[in-house]
Amino acid sequence: MQNDSLEMQQLQKKAQQIRRDILEMVYRRQSGHLGGSFSIVEILVALYYKIMRIDPANPKWEARDRFILSKGHCAPALYAVLADLGFFPKEYLTKSFRCVNGILQGHPDLKKTPGVDMSSGSLGIGLSVACGMALGGRIKGQDFRIFVVIGDGETNEGQIWEAAKTAAHYKLDQITAFIDLNGLQNDGPTEKEMSMAPMAAKWRSFNWNVLEIDGHDFPQILAAVNRAGQRTGQPTAILCRTLKGKGVSFMENQLKFHGTPPNVEEYRKALAELS
Amino acid sequence: MKRSFRDALKESLLSLGREYPALMVVTPDLAKSLRIVDFKQTFPERFITVGVSEADMIGVAAGLATTGLIPVATAFAMFAVEKPFEQIRNAIAYPNLNVKIVATHGGICVGPDGATHQAIEDLALMRTLPNFTVLVAADALETKAALKAALEHKGPVYLRLGRDEAEVVYREEKEFIIGKADLLREGNDVTLVACGPLVAKALQAAEELKKVNIEARVINMHCLKPLDEELLLAAAEETGCLVTIEDHTRIGGLGGAVAELLVGRHPVPVEQVALDDQFGESGEAEELFQKYGLTVSHIIAAAERAIMRKF
Numbered sequence: 190m191q192n193d194s195l196e197m198q199q200l201q202k203k204a205q206q207i208r209r210d211i212l213e214m215v216y217r218r219q220s221g222h223l224g225g226s227f228s229i230v231e232i233l234v235a236l237y238y239k240i241m242r243i244d245p246a247n248p249k250w251e252a253r254d255r256f257i258l259s260k261g262h263c264a265p266a267l268y269a270v271l272a273d274l275g276f277f278p279k280e281y282l283t284k285s286f287r288c289v290n291g292i293l294q295g296h297p298d299l300k301k302t303p304g305v306d307m308s309s310g311s312l313g314i315g316l317s318v319a320c321g322m323a324l325g326g327r328i329k330g331q332d333f334r335i336f337v338v339i340g341d342g343e344t345n346e347g348q349i350w351e352a353a354k355t356a357a358h359y360k361l362d363q364i365t366a367f368i369d370l371n372g373l374q375n376d377g378p379t380e381k382e383m384s385m386a387p388m389a390a391k392w393r394s395f396n397w398n399v400l401e402i403d404g405h406d407f408p409q410i411l412a413a414v415n416r417a418g419q420r421t422g423q424p425t426a427i428l429c430r431t432l433k434g435k436g437v438s439f440m441e442n443q444l445k446f447h448g449t450p451p452n453v454e455e456y457r458k459a460l461a462e463l464s
Numbered sequence: 465m466k467r468s469f470r471d472a473l474k475e476s477l478l479s480l481g482r483e484y485p486a487l488m489v490v491t492p493d494l495a496k497s498l499r500i501v502d503f504k505q506t507f508p509e510r511f512i513t514v515g516v517s518e519a520d521m522i523g524v525a526a527g528l529a530t531t532g533l534i535p536v537a538t539a540f541a542m543f544a545v546e547k548p549f550e551q552i553r554n555a556i557a558y559p560n561l562n563v564k565i566v567a568t569h570g571g572i573c574v575g576p577d578g579a580t581h582q583a584i585e586d587l588a589l590m591r592t593l594p595n596f597t598v599l600v601a602a603d604a605l606e607t608k609a610a611l612k613a614a615l616e617h618k619g620p621v622y623l624r625l626g627r628d629e630a631e632v633v634y635r636e637e638k639e640f641i642i643g644k645a646d647l648l649r650e651g652n653d654v655t656l657v658a659c660g661p662l663v664a665k666a667l668q669a670a671e672e673l674k675k676v677n678i679e680a681r682v683i684n685m686h687c688l689k690p691l692d693e694e695l696l697l698a699a700a701e702e703t704g705c706l707v708t709i710e711d712h713t714r715i716g717g718l719g720g721a722v723a724e725l726l727v728g729r730h731p732v733p734v735e736q737v738a739l740d741d742q743f744g745e746s747g748e749a750e751e752l753f754q755k756y757g758l759t760v761s762h763i764i765a766a767a768e769r770a771i772m773r774k775f
Contacts, residue, residue, distance in 0.1 A: 251531075251532070255530075298558075298559070299530075299559050300559060300560060306530065307526075307527075307530065307555075307559070308554070308555070308558055308559040310554065311550060311551075311554040311555075313519075314519075314523050314526075314551055314554065314555050315523075316523070317519065317520045317521075317522070317523020317524050317526075317527065317551075317555075318523045318524070318526050318527040318530070318555060319527060320520070320523070320524050320527060321523060321524040321525060321526055321527020321528040321529070321530070321531075321535070322527040322528070322530055322531055323527070324512060324524065324527070324528060325488075325527060325528045325530070325531030325532070325533050326531060328488070328509055328510065328533070329531060329532070329533070331531075347519070348517075348519040348520060348523065348551070351514070351515075351517035351519055351520035352520050352523060352524075354515065354517075355514050355515070355517070355520055355524065358515070359512075
């Protein structure tokens, strides 16, 4: 029990560090999506440090678990984690992100960035790609899992539901999709702009196994991912209640920080909160 | 003699399926229409239907390719290319994944189904995508050769087929080299550059032109991208004018590709036999070819115009 809580503390520390790295990237480049990146930090940290079968020295390892950031605009979170794990030097986070000739594009690029399993950025595509990966793994007799992170605004995309039916039809239990319910999309609150309620019922009606958790709570995330791994014959959607801008008081739940980078004052205040 | 594209696709997928264990077929509820049920029955584990969802088909194909398999995403050109174009761009072309998109029903040759099913813009769309190779098969035997070339090629390929039967151009198994066009007939007065089922019409036009002492060179430009620049530049140099012939809008297809090359490297008169900037309609293929200007006599008239412009 004590070990467990120690471990949770370490994961929380790691999440804090990842948030600082994200802040540095977006502030220095004065470009990028901070709010949505912050809302998925715990999900990524739990997956990459505790769950996924990966080898940073061998990013193309055939048996590796796959990760698809379907909400590709939150690439800073993914890059910060991949750099920390050693897929590429950490200095790239500030020298390369959104820069010409850089390996860290504005949205994930599987050709340019070691550790990125699928290019993304145009919303709605990632879950279909996950289905293809799962079917490919099945026919090749490989047991890798596929994790996908989807935004709540992104679920407006019809293709998400095209893919949801394919994953259920083919019983792709290797797929675990995290739905990042931070409640804010580009133009405003999701409920006001385009309500997807009842979200859980939608996934259930598509014949998915559905779990609902606090997306910033490590024990809940880890338990849900493990339950998803034990489920056979059904893909799992983990509906994660999250806060856009999580971790910095004045950014939490603020639409402003969806795509607007912080100014110097905001940066200093945010850094102080994250230190 | 005529042979069907869809029967050729059926047979090619079956035989190439045996040859290429990594070949997968992905289709949006069109196995019957594409006549590829045999593949499904022979290789059930390598056949994936995604239901009526073309965007999903493209994503699934992309995902399969990331695992080292060679997916062939197949549907009518309208649904294989035009509906999920953005998914093709961002999930296949940009990451340069090894997906083959094979579409039947390219052009107004689709006939009675009418304009909603007549893809007359697909070549223009697909040519604009970096990393993509764009192929058009002229007949049944070329369908198989093109599909094999596509499978051998590492990277995304679009292969366009017609809907129905096409006059046979090739009577023997042929080699298909990506980037190399086929010179089907020698001649020095004009070059007829055609693709797809209209290649047979170009050959007929050349026969007719011979009767009035015009020697037409005929090229089957079965690869729109990369273009066989060497053969086209030699044709421009040696025959002094060209006619491009395609079942496609005159904007951005074969005619556009040829013009883009020649305008910069060897400007000579080029006439187009293609569809004007308008939609098609229902009707039998030959009736539509007549109404929209894709017959042998339209090719002959274009050749005469091109020759006149030389002087």
